[in-house]
Amino acid sequence: MLATPNLRPQTPNPKQNHLLDALLIGEFNRLLPNLEHIELPLGKVLYESGGTLSHVYFPTTSIISLLYVMENGASAEIAVVGNEGILGISLFMGGETTSSRAVVQSAGHAYRLKAQLLKEEFSRGGPVQRLLLRYTQALITQMAQTAVCNRHHTVEQQLCRWLLLSLDRLVSDELSMTQELIANMLGVRREGVTEAAGRLQQEGIILYSRGHIKVVDRAKLEKRSCECYQVVKVEFDRLLPAFHGIAT
Amino acid sequence: MLATPNLRPQTPNPKQNHLLDALLIGEFNRLLPNLEHIELPLGKVLYESGGTLSHVYFPTTSIISLLYVMENGASAEIAVVGNEGILGISLFMGGETTSSRAVVQSAGHAYRLKAQLLKEEFSRGGPVQRLLLRYTQALITQMAQTAVCNRHHTVEQQLCRWLLLSLDRLVSDELSMTQELIANMLGVRREGVTEAAGRLQQEGIILYSRGHIKVVDRAKLEKRSCECYQVVKVEFDRLLPAFHGIAT
DNA sequence: TTCTATATGTTGCTTAGCGAACATACAGAG
DNA sequence: CTCTGTATGTTCGCTAAGCAACATATAGAA
Numbered sequence: 001m002l003a004t005p006n007l008r009p010q011t012p013n014p015k016q017n018h019l020l021d022a023l024l025i026g027e028f029n030r031l032l033p034n035l036e037h038i039e040l041p042l043g044k045v046l047y048e049s050g051g052t053l054s055h056v057y058f059p060t061t062s063i064i065s066l067l068y069v070m071e072n073g074a075s076a077e078i079a080v081v082g083n084e085g086i087l088g089i090s091l092f093m094g095g096e097t098t099s100s101r102a103v104v105q106s107a108g109h110a111y112r113l114k115a116q117l118l119k120e121e122f123s124r125g126g127p128v129q130r131l132l133l134r135y136t137q138a139l140i141t142q143m144a145q146t147a148v149c150n151r152h153h154t155v156e157q158q159l160c161r162w163l164l165l166s167l168d169r170l171v172s173d174e175l176s177m178t179q180e181l182i183a184n185m186l187g188v189r190r191e192g193v194t195e196a197a198g199r200l201q202q203e204g205i206i207l208y209s210r211g212h213i214k215v216v217d218r219a220k221l222e223k224r225s226c227e228c229y230q231v232v233k234v235e236f237d238r239l240l241p242a243f244h245g246i247a248t
Numbered sequence: 249m250l251a252t253p254n255l256r257p258q259t260p261n262p263k264q265n266h267l268l269d270a271l272l273i274g275e276f277n278r279l280l281p282n283l284e285h286i287e288l289p290l291g292k293v294l295y296e297s298g299g300t301l302s303h304v305y306f307p308t309t310s311i312i313s314l315l316y317v318m319e320n321g322a323s324a325e326i327a328v329v330g331n332e333g334i335l336g337i338s339l340f341m342g343g344e345t346t347s348s349r350a351v352v353q354s355a356g357h358a359y360r361l362k363a364q365l366l367k368e369e370f371s372r373g374g375p376v377q378r379l380l381l382r383y384t385q386a387l388i389t390q391m392a393q394t395a396v397c398n399r400h401h402t403v404e405q406q407l408c409r410w411l412l413l414s415l416d417r418l419v420s421d422e423l424s425m426t427q428e429l430i431a432n433m434l435g436v437r438r439e440g441v442t443e444a445a446g447r448l449q450q451e452g453i454i455l456y457s458r459g460h461i462k463v464v465d466r467a468k469l470e471k472r473s474c475e476c477y478q479v480v481k482v483e484f485d486r487l488l489p490a491f492h493g494i495a496t
Numbered sequence: 497t498t499c500t501a502t503a504t505g506t507t508g509c510t511t512a513g514c515g516a517a518c519a520t521a522c523a524g525a526g
Numbered sequence: 527c528t529c530t531g532t533a534t535g536t537t538c539g540c541t542a543a544g545c546a547a548c549a550t551a552t553a554g555a556a
Binding site for chain 4: 497498499500501502503504505506507508509510511512513514515516517518519520521522523524525526
């Protein structure tokens with residue numbers, strides 16, 4: 001039996017989002033009053049495929065999943081966005097609409113900013129623009145690696161990768177997530193996740209119960225994962241190192 | 249028996265690359281003398297994973313494949329770049345290095361530009377920058393769709409998608425490509441491609457022989473393909489419509 | 497406490513695609 | 527014309543993961 005993770009000791013603070021923290025320099029500071037704090041419940045759909053983007057989101061304690069949903073209803077996760085990034089890159093990339101659905105994968109807090117405001121800041125160029133583009137580049141790496149992972153790795157490996165990606169974006173070592181939902185994200189059957197999770201639990205790597213997963217042995221989890229996790233992590237660290245002061 | 253496609257009636261011309269054509273406006277025109285025409289043989293590696301980018305490439309009659317190669321040697325194609333785009337986006341995205349390998353998938357011509365020159369133009373902002381970012385957005389869509397396709401679709405469907413993507417980037421309806429190479433791109437076994445191609449040939453959709461594939465019935469090919477091809481095509485058309493005059 | 501919706505466990509069957517080992521067939525060199 | 531390397535065809539067994547149809551267990555509501 002697992003306790004519900006206590007994720008709310010801190011007061012919400014824009015600086016909990018690393019990208020936002022790095023952005024809030026110089027003139028960008030004037031946007032601070034325009035940041036709107038919101039709470040994101042599990043499953044909330046922030047963008048629908050093909051829809052227009054009214055805001056961009058900076059998750060702090062929440063995690064957003066970029067999902068592509070196919071004609072027949074099957075889905076697959078393209079990338080995740082947590083406290084390291086921003087949701088809504090197609091806004092400044094010029095797309096206006098997004099081709100994927102954005103769903104809250106882990107409930108928590110976020111800050112949002114009106115689309116127009118971010119676009120204006122972006123088009124000013126300079127460090128803000130450069131940082132946003134570097135983040136986009138990191139996100140591209142994540143997508144590319146997801147494609148590779150989908151092609152070559154087993155459900156268990158992908159589950160490990162997915163858990164690690166989530167863990168890196170949370171303060172806790174627990175996450176609230178049913179196997180059914182994980183299966184949706186990975187684009188596999190629920191039974192496949194059940195089996196893989198069962199194996200991981202038997203080996204003392206994770207502990208789970210009705211929608212709560214606790215990672216007990218992170219080192220082993222990394223070993224069971226495919227290389228994809230490390231590849232993405234290294235690239236994020238390279239492109240967005242300490243964040244503070246890199247926006248130069 | 250198929251004749252080798254005659255792809256060289258035209259004199260090489262930068263305007264054969266749609267993106268370059270759209271870029272060569274106003275001040276960007278001064279870059280024209282810096283464009284270097286080159287011929288790209290099949291299989292040539294333009295970027296190695298992790299390497300530094302000395303040039304960006306604008307394919308005209310060639311097609312470049314972005315491949316990710318895993319630790320164990322297995323590979324998968326992330327995206328393709330042809331006469332609609334530019335190779336080397338990580339340059340202006342701020343990455344400096346690329347995380348995937350770029351290989352010539354279809355021999356032909358291209359123009360290249362010194363990395364520094366493109367970076368300078370990009371950082372000027374304005375229409376050039378906007379167009380490059382829109383193209384990047386389209387490329388992101390292609391990567392995301394590749395991820396989905398890898399998860400859910402059969403080898404045959406993916407082969408159809410791949411043929412269509414290649415076709416769109418060529419003037420001819422024939423391509424020079426062995427099944428072995430296609431298998432590498434798709435990240436599947438050669439035998440799988442042989443079987444799928446055999447079926448397509450039996451139904452009169454394609455015709456092939458020792459490294460030459462001719463698409464006979466494009467309409468049927470589109471029907472056999474998964475939705476992924478159309479999704480990507482629609483997004484490219486939306487983001488980069490007629491090209492001429494959109495860089496505003 | 498009991499009930500119920502939801503989460504997880506399990507099993508049998510089927511199939512796509514892998515790995516490996518081999519057969520054939522064609523193109524271009526000599 | 528023959529030889530040879532390369533491209534394609536075929537087969538066997540195997541496994542991961544799909545589909546389907548259940549059984550069980552538990553948290554929270556009543």
